[in-house]
Amino acid sequence: MDQLERVQRCATNLAIGLHNMPYEERLKIMDLLSLIYCRYRGDMIEVYKYLNGFYSLHSDSILKKAPPSTLRGHRYKLLKRQSSTHLRLYFVSF
DSSP: OHHHHHHHHHHHHTSTTOTTSOHHHHHHHTTOOOHHHHHHHHHHHHHHHHHTTOSSSOGGGTSOBOOGGGOSSOSOOBOOOOOSSHHHHTOOOO
16 A cells, blocks of 8 residues: 555656645645545445445444444444454454
8 A cells, every 4th residue: 555655646746846745735736635545435435335235245244233222323333343453453354
């Protein structure tokens, strides 16, 4: 992911008149999104699809919903899996 972000940094730096601006400003001027933002957005879209039945798989086997007693305001709260490492804690496999 860092290599792709580096390529985007270099590509935005090649634009005429933008080479001395910070990366975030170049993205705003060129109307681009950072690759990390796009990745998180894509993950959230996939979670939405699983929760709303767009896939034929049963979503409860992959993403477990919280019981109704722990919900505050909406029914889409997910249970966080117990994990001893950060790698497994934040990893979602579909």
